[in-house]
Amino acid sequence: MDVDLKNNMNGIRLGEQIRELDSLGFIIFTTTHLEMSYLAFKYKVEAMDYVIKEDYDFKQRIESCLLKAYNTYYKGNHKEGYISIKEDTRIINIKLCDILFIETTGVAHRIRVHEENRQFEFYGNLKDIQKKLTSNFYRCHKSYIVNKDKIEEIDIKNNKIIMVNGEECYVSFRYKGGLLS
Structure with missing residues (x-):
């Protein structure tokens, strides 16, 4: 100025x-x-x-x-933040920048976190987890929250998101517009 x-x-x-x-x-x-x-x-x-x-x-x-x-x-x-998850007798600290995506499993109230080299599960729900995450995470489906910084490709035709390690998750029609904008 x-x-x-x-x-x-x-x-x-x-x-x-x-x-x-x-x-x-x-x-x-x-x-x-x-x-x-x-x-x-x-x-x-x-x-x-x-x-x-x-x-x-x-x-x-x-x-x-x-x-x-x-x-x-x-x-x-983009501070290196963490979320802490209580699982039975242990507390897991997860570095936000390591998360690719988070999904629900076939078991009620069971959540799976995908990192580039590991996955782990715990009891919880996506709505509560989403409140703890930063703005680079996006709810792209009723069963998925994705780290936008770790997206390699979006397959618009097949409603898939391909992550940097090749793993895939889905994006619903309802949430696709928000992800693409």
Whole structure:
């Protein structure tokens, strides 16, 4: 954001208002007015950087900031989370990023978790498990929840999802639209 917006409000004040709405947003100021940099501190904007337009490395600094912001945002949204499952006399901690999909079994209230190299079962229901999962998991069928990050291919004609390890699960007509969007 430029400090001089050629308006009755400067970029620093606008940054202050943005900060009130988004405490975690990334703000990079660009300007030819080095003397105004102290205002970013005065108004507690917490800018990521204050880049002078005439600097020889202007483009490189902006790119560096954008890359850092992207990586910070991406990692924040894909934290290595866990869910804990109680099974008889043990508690199983499952790393969310290891799950390919979760399905119901033929036995009432029995759930099977598929990871790339293992599967295990426990008593529970998909509705309760779904509440513990992050946004990259999608209920694609009444019997399946799939990790969208682990999908290799979607066979639209046959209503199948092929995972990165070759395993398949189904997607119902009802949920297919949400998965494809």
